[in-house]
Every structure is written in structure tokens, then in C-alpha cells.
Amino acid sequence: MNHRDSADTPAPWRVAGYRIQLARAVDLPRLAAVERAAARQFPTRLIPPAQREGVVPLAVLRQAHAEGRLWVALSPAGPPVGFAVAGSCDGEAFLIELDVHPAHQCLGLGRALVARVAQWARAAGYAALALTTFASLPWNAPFYARLGFQALAPEAGGPELAARLAAEARLGLRERVAMRLPLAQPQD
Numbered sequence: 001m002n003h004r005d006s007a008d009t010p011a012p013w014r015v016a017g018y019r020i021q022l023a024r025a026v027d028l029p030r031l032a033a034v035e036r037a038a039a040r041q042f043p044t045r046l047i048p049p050a051q052r053e054g055v056v057p058l059a060v061l062r063q064a065h066a067e068g069r070l071w072v073a074l075s076p077a078g079p080p081v082g083f084a085v086a087g088s089c090d091g092e093a094f095l096i097e098l099d100v101h102p103a104h105q106c107l108g109l110g111r112a113l114v115a116r117v118a119q120w121a122r123a124a125g126y127a128a129l130a131l132t133t134f135a136s137l138p139w140n141a142p143f144y145a146r147l148g149f150q151a152l153a154p155e156a157g158g159p160e161l162a163a164r165l166a167a168e169a170r171l172g173l174r175e176r177v178a179m180r181l182p183l184a185q186p187q188d
């Protein structure tokens with residue numbers, strides 16, 4: 001499986017003056033603040049307060065950056081205000097993390113980041129893009145459903161997905177659901 005983004009071009013996508021593009025090394029240390037600010041929107045009935053403060057470790061971001069599977073939304077002023085990290089799970093592409101700073105939400109950046117990840121996944125030959133999310137928050141499962149993701153019954157997922165859901169439950173996350181977006185291949 002080629003994890004490098006062969007379809008990537010130097011030209012970033014533009015959304016209302018923002019740019020969606022592969023992360024630059026300089027962006028990496030700024031992403032934790034974006035993630036923390038975004039996560040504070042999660043109600044503590046669904047996630048323990050301490051878990052809300054957790055972020056993707058810098059080493060994981062560095063690895064994703066090196067492998068071309070970390071994208072940012074850059075504000076017109078320059079700094080990143082959103083990001084998406086992808087990987088794989090049970091042989092399918094997986095959206096590891098997606099965050100947009102609350103001051104920049106509802107502008108289409110989240111949707112554009114997901115589309116960028118789906119483009120990468122399709123180009124890398126994955127048949128689907130999966131994720132786990134909160135079932136009832138309007139900006140989680142219903143948002144992904146509008147993008148074409150379908151909820152996966154627990155027994156329909158593979159062992160890695162089951163392990164992810166179990167790990168999330170152990171951390172105290174509630175009402176989690178797995179979702180999957182089938183990806184049409186270029187020859188389809």
C-alpha cells in the first residue's frame with residue numbers, strides 16, 4: 001500500500017480564504033492547541049474532562065507528516081486552525097483525528113479536510129474510509145452521515161476497529177459509533 005499521496009499537488013484547496021494542504025513541519029507544534037480548543041466542545045457526560053485534554057502525541061504527528069497523511073487548514077493569516085490525521089485500520093483507511101478550532105468552525109473546513117483525506121485514501125487504493133465518533137453530537141455522526149458515512153454495526157467491523165472501540169470505552173468515552181465511507185476507485 002502506498003501511503004504517500006501520489007495525487008497530491010503543490011496547489012492547495014481553498015475554502016473561503018483558507019487553504020487545505022499537507023501539513024508543514026512548522027505546523028506540527030501548533031496542532032495540540034487546536035485539538036484542545038475543539039475538544040472542549042465535548043460534553044463531560046460523554047468524555048471525562050481529563051480525556052478531553054488529551055492530544056495526538058507530537059511523535060505521532062511527526063510520523064504522519066513524514067508519511068504524507070497529515071493535512072491542515074491554514075487561516076488567511078497563516079497559522080493552522082484545523083487538521084486531519086489519517087492512517088489505516090483493518091486494511092481500510094482510517095480518520096484518526098479531525099479538529100477545527102471553534103473560532104473557525106461551520107465554514108466548511110471540516111468537510112474539506114474529510115474530502116482531502118478521502119482523496120488520499122482513494123489514491124492509495126483503499127476501498128473505504130472508517131472512523132469512530134460520538135453518535136449523537138450534531139457535529140459528529142450526523143455530520144459524517146451527511147458526507148456519506150454509514151454507521152457500522154459492532155460485529156461488522158474488523159478486530160482493529162473493535163480494539164479501538166474497546167480502548168475508547170476503557171478511557172470512559174460513551175456513545176461511540178464506528179462509521180464507514182465506501183470509496184469509489186478511479187476505474188469504477
Ligand SMILES: CC(C)(COP(=O)(O)OP(=O)(O)OC[C@H]1O[C@@H](n2cnc3c(N)ncnc32)[C@H](O)[C@@H]1OP(=O)(O)O)[C@@H](O)C(=O)NCCC(=O)NCCS
Nearest residue numbers: 038098099100105106107108109110111133138139143146
Ligand atoms: C467536527 C468538526 C471538525 C467540524 O469542523 P467544521 O469546520 O465546523 O466543519 P464544517 O463547517 O465543514 O461542517 C460542520 C457541520 O456541523 C454542523 N454543526 C456544527 N456545530 C453544530 C451544532 N452545535 N449543532 C448542529 N450542527 C452543528 C454544521 O451545521 C455543519 O453541517 P453541514 O456542513 O452539513 O451544514 C468540528 O466541529 C470540531 O473540531 N469538533 C470538535 C472535535 C470533533 O468533534 N472532531 C471530530 C471527532 S470524530
